[in-house]
Amino acid sequence: MRVRVDISTSATSLPWKAVLSPGRGIAYDLISRVDRALGRDLHEDGWGPHGMVPFGYGAPVFPTAKRQRGVYAVGGKGFIEFGSPLPEVIEAWATELRRRELLDWGGTAMRVLGLGLVDPPEFRSGRARMRTDSPVVLKLSQQDTTDPAQRTWLLPTEPHFPEYFQLNLRRKAETLGLSPDIGLESITWVGPKRSFAVGSGAKPGAPVEVDLRGEPETLRAIWAWGLGQANSAGFGWVGSAR
Numbered sequence: 001m002r003v004r005v006d007i008s009t010s011a012t013s014l015p016w017k018a019v020l021s022p023g024r025g026i027a028y029d030l031i032s033r034v035d036r037a038l039g040r041d042l043h044e045d046g047w048g049p050h051g052m053v054p055f056g057y058g059a060p061v062f063p064t065a066k067r068q069r070g071v072y073a074v075g076g077k078g079f080i081e082f083g084s085p086l087p088e089v090i091e092a093w094a095t096e097l098r099r100r101e102l103l104d105w106g107g108t109a110m111r112v113l114g115l116g117l118v119d120p121p122e123f124r125s126g127r128a129r130m131r132t133d134s135p136v137v138l139k140l141s142q143q144d145t146t147d148p149a150q151r152t153w154l155l156p157t158e159p160h161f162p163e164y165f166q167l168n169l170r171r172k173a174e175t176l177g178l179s180p181d182i183g184l185e186s187i188t189w190v191g192p193k194r195s196f197a198v199g200s201g202a203k204p205g206a207p208v209e210v211d212l213r214g215e216p217e218t219l220r221a222i223w224a225w226g227l228g229q230a231n232s233a234g235f236g237w238v239g240s241a242r
Contacts, residue, residue: 001120002084002090003082004117006079007111007112008077008111009075010075012068013068018106018107020234026103028043030082034092038088048175048177054085055082055083057083058234058237060080061078062075064076083223120223120241127211128213128223129209130240131208131239132237132238133239134196134207135204137204137228138153138154140152140153140164162187170182172221173218176221178221182213185211185212192207196235226238
């Protein structure tokens with residue numbers, strides 16, 4: 001499930017370094033103000049057998065903002081979405097957001113106008129096509145690169161990407177106690193390469209559209225969580241799915 005926050009701002013742009021990075025701290029802060037133990041456990045230990053963090057979020061979206069060269073355009077009314085397959089995380093976000101009048105998105109004030117819950121697609125057929133708005137990132141293991149210093153991150157056009165992507169899907173299913181019989185059937189589109197700054201430095205990747213197969217419950221959880229790694233930093237956010 002997702003929480004959609006309707007917002008407005010008088011700002012007209014965000015620097016690219018502040019498009020995704022503020023969301024991680026906001027997400028943890030919202031959780032911790034309602035359930036301190038849950039926020040601490042997610043931040044320090046993660047969830048389940050692999051210590052993953054089952055939440056994601058998208059960048060602020062302002063449909064009527066005028067595009068500007070070199071910056072991310074904002075302004076007027078828009079929205080932000082936070083997603084998680086964990087009901088307790090969704091409940092904490094919604095509880096705290098109902099009390100908020102403002103969100104500080106990296107120094108830009110965004111007024112909270114309202115919020116609602118967004119249910120995932122049903123995926124009854126056991127098939128899903130998902131396209132991300134933000135880059136999908138995956139990190140190479142040392143044995144799969146001859147130069148770890150230069151080849152840390154794996155792009156969707158590179159040979160090992162499907163293997164690592166598949167492994168990530170299964171680890172997510174295992175984290176949630178869901179059927180690990182989930183797979184990547186095809187990559188149907190790859191967007192332009194882009195890097196976004198986060199607390200640990202810039203992470204490069206590219207948005208993708210993929211066809212997945214699996215149990216409907218598992219597909220719904222992936223939709224709420226995101227694709228690839230670093231979802232809790234805003235990467236791999238699923239913008240559209242069917």
